[in-house]
Each structure stands twice: as structure tokens, then as C-alpha cells.
Amino acid sequence: MRVILTPEIAPRLGLALFRPGSDVMALFHQGRVLIEGVPEHLQHLPSGIVPAASQPLSGDKALLAFFTNERVIQAAGGLSTLNASLLRENGCQYPQGDYHHPEMVIMPYPPSAIRVCWHCDNKLREQATELLADLAHRNVVEFVIASALRNLGFDDTHQLTLPELCWWAIRYDLVDCLPEGMARKALRKPEEPILSVYKESDIVPSLPATSIVQEKIKPVLALKADPESPESYMLKPKRRRWESAIYTRWVKQQPCECCRRPADDPHHIIGHGMGGTATKAHDLFVIPLCRECHDELHADVAAFEQKHGTQLELVFRFLDRVMAIGVIVKA
Template sequence: MRAILTPEVAPISGVVLFRPGNELLWLFRHGRVVIETPSEAIQHLPSGLIPEADQPLEDDASMQAIFENERVIQRAGGLNGLDSWLERKFECQWEHNDWHSRDFTVMRHAPGSIRLCWGCDNQLREQTTERLAGIARQNLVQWLLERVNIELGFNSYHTLTLPEFCWWMVRNDLADLIPESVATKALRMKPESFSSVMRESDITPSLPATEILQEKAKKIVAVKVDPETPESFMLRPKRRRWVNEKYTRWVKSQQCSCCNNPADDPHHLIGHGQGGMGTKAHDLFVIPLCRAHHDELHADPVAFEAKHGDQLTLLFRVLDRALAIGVLA
């Protein structure tokens, strides 16, 4: 929080006085404060608390599912971080009582938390209402946008844009949570226009915005080499399976190895000593397949390989491409 205050200077004694008023005294209760000259952007504001920048993303209905997603909340610091943020507010957010206690607490209410005085907390602690949920949701969104601003190097007075928020999600491995509507706006893709008299052969389907975003957001998967693992010195070492969700997510975003349609599943190799009980193939041995060809392979692997090629050949092509474009390094 910041405020604009007019100083009273006593040059002989070397003392500077400020009169913040009762509503701003809490700014000075946390120890030291920073004093700086106001910038051009806020110089026209009257004395008092500087209002935070308006955040249009708060009112975007398509963003609500993202804001309330558990993974997004955890990446921003979790609900404990939200509670700590609310503890800086010395006001009760339940304005429907005539009397409020001077002591405050934080009450958890889905999807976030609410700042209440002790009196209102005793009254509302066991209640679950849409009005309380609205306050908790507003707190959650405001805290989340502030955290994203800070992590991107902005201050709380910066108006966060949709592409900036999506970049924060990409940085934090949350790109798979971005829905199609949000990805379309973030990439500034224009909706396809179709005429009622155009021929079907004239329609050129475009890739979904989420698929384009996933392709741009893919990360390099580093494969570590350890020539002296403990198991390498054992006569009968216990098998360790290599698991990497990032790589399987990338494979799933590729085209089907059989029909070049968008893949639905990362198929783990079966046969060739893989895929039996307790021997599921490593996440490195996966092939992108659409749902139809995935079902076809599991129904009859021999017939599938006779029709579409050996699984090892398909796997080699996937690994070769992953190495060639830097997905595996």
C-alpha cells in the first residue's frame, strides 16, 4: 500500500511532520516506511491512499475457473499466502453488522478466505452462503493478480494483461490449464468466418489455440546420465521406472503416428519386454496416438503392427524428432 502525504518541514530543527489521519495510521505500524517523490502518473492524485490499478481480468468470466484452480493457487503461494495477505487489512469485510470488534481474524470460505472481526467471525464461522463465497472469491482473485504482478517484476499499480497472465502460467508449467477461449484471446486469434454458400472443400480448418499455445510452451526435458547408480552394482537390481509428465504431455500434443490427426494419448510401448505386470514402459517409450488407433493397438498388437508398422519404428521416429527440435536434451 502507498499513500501521498503533504509534509510540514521545520528546517531549523531538521524535523519533517506528516499528518496521515486515522485511516492511514496503520501504514506506520509495521516499522520503517519508504519515502519517495511521486511520479508523473500519480502526481495529480489528492493526498491520501493511492488506489490500486484497475484489473479488468477480475471481471473476466472465462478466467474464473483458472483463478479457482488448485494448481494455480498453489503456484501463487497457496491459501496460507492468501491468509497472510489478508492479515495486512485492518477492516472487517462483513459490512452487514452495526458493531465490529477491534480484533481481526481470517476465516476460510471456499474458494478463498475472508477478513473478519472477532464478532462477525463468531457469527459467520459455520455458515456457507453465496454472498460469503463472493467476498472470498474477490479476495482470492485480487491476491492472485497481485502475486502474478510481483513475480513478473511489476508492482501492484500495474494493470495486468491477459497475455502477461498466460505467460506467468507458461513459466509455472500451467499452460495445460488455459482453456480454448482464453488461449484464443491471448494469442489474438480472429474467429474463423464461414459463408453459408461456400463449398466444404474451401474450408481450411485451423489448429486449436490451446494446441498452438502448448507447442509454443513446450519445455526441454533434460535426461540425466548417472553411470554409477547403486543398482548398477547389484546382481539383481530392482527396476526403477522413468516417469516424466512433461514429456508425456508434449507427446500427447503431437500428431497421431498413424493418421496425423491430433493425438489423444501417449501410448506406452507394449510387447518387446515392456507392458507386462510390473514392467510398464518408461515415459520415454511413448508414441502419440489418437483414441481410435490406441484402441486398435491394444485390441490386437500384431494386426496393428502389420498395418501401421512396428512400434519400435514408430517410437524411433518420435524420439528422433524430440531430440532434433530440442524437446529432449
């Protein structure tokens, strides 16, 4: 919580007195508080709790394709987290209802969801209107922006900028989800008007902005094959464990392969013939896991694999994405 308060100064006593409202008193019950000057962009606000900043990116139609992308929503926490965040607030989001029940439910509206009351849920279920689509889009856009702010270390008083949103996309391997218009704005390239009729002499191919962004993302790991390694000529070669600190460091920065929250560890596959006596599997056979999912796996591997899929399925899916986005390339 951030608040703006006007002090009453008693200079001879060396005291500054504040009179917070009842909605602000909870801040002082927590113990120590930080006091700093009011920044220039907040000078116009009245005394009281600092409201959440408006987000200009939420109204940009060119970014809607990015915000509604399934992988982007999953990186932000998934639909289950979106539904939970909607239920933390009160009130039916459908503005045209003649009656609203006090109980709220979540009405799925792909690719998002809408918070409605029981009465409106029965009335609107399986309908598709422009108003419902706008509500669903607004919910998912606000959800992704809030997740990006949180993951980048900002609070809700910060206005998310387009370069910051692009950095969040790069961090979570969503560069290929960037639409052309979004990439052009991030690179400050002028918009190209699309005419209904062109002369053949007027058609000048240009490099798509999305490909420029992709080229800037360097691969983390380059592999090469050696069909004539010395061990390949041995009957019983000694096992050599393949290690790559740069790759495992990158893996732990990715979303958890199970819950999509920020990962904490690169988990090496156990069982399934991987590893050996007193050694781990190769560093290539790792998946990103948060601490909670990692502890769940080691506590009961069978229960974990029944819930999330086998480790082989998870590592295969992860390697497929890793190679598809150019993190691992041919040397």
C-alpha cells in the same frame, strides 16, 4: 511507497521545497529517495501516496476458472499465504453483519477464504451463499494477481495485462490450467458464439486456442533409450553420471517443491542409493528447492523428510508433473 508531491520553487536560491504529510514522512527517514516525473496515467491523482492500481483482469469472469484453480493458487503461494495476507488487513469483510467483533479470524470458503470477525464467523460458518462466494472469489483473484505482479517485478501501481498473466502461467508451468476463453483472448482470436441449435453443415471444427499455446511451449529435454549401450554388456561397468545443464537450469526456475516459493537450487537426491563416492546423483533426479528448504534438508535429512515427505516421493511427484506438461519428451 510512491508519492506525488508539488514542489515550491525558489529559483534564485536553486531550491525546491516539498511539504509532505505525516503519512509520507516515513519515506524520507529511509535516507535517499528517487525523484522522477509523474507519468501521464497518474496526472489526475492528487498529492499524496500513490494508490494501488485497479486491476481490470479481476472482474473478467472468463478468468475466474484460472484464478480459482488449485494449482494456480499453490503457485501463487498457497492458502496459508493467502490467509496471512488477509490477516494483515483489518475489518470484517461481511458487509451485512449487525455487529462486528474487533478480533478477526479466517473462515475457509473453498477454494479461497474470507476474513471475518468472531461474531460473523459463528454466524456464517458452514453457510454457502452467493455473497460469500463473491467475497471468496475476490480474495483469491486479488491474491493471485498480487503474486503475479510481485514475481514479474512490478509493484501494486502496475495494471497487470493478460499477456503478462499468461507469461506468469508459462513460467510456473500452468499452461494446461488456462481456460479456452483466456487462451483465445491472449491469442486475440475472436470469441466463438455458442448457439443452442446448429445445422450439421454449420459445424466447422476449429483448433482449440489452448492447444495452440501448448504447441508453442517447446520441451526442455528430449530422451531416447539405447538398449544396446556398451556398458550393458559389461559385468561391472564403470558408472557414468548423466548430466544436463539445460534441465537443471530449468528446474531451479520452478517453484520450490516444498513451500511453492520461487526456487533457488536444483537439489540432487542424496541417500536412498543415489550417487556414489565423490559424485552426485544424475541430473534427472533433482527437485527445485528454495534456499531455506535446501539448507533445512542438508542440516537434518531425517527431520526434513518427516516434515515434507521423502526425497524419493518429492522427485517422483516432480518427474510426474515434468513429463505431464511436456518438459521431458521422447526423442
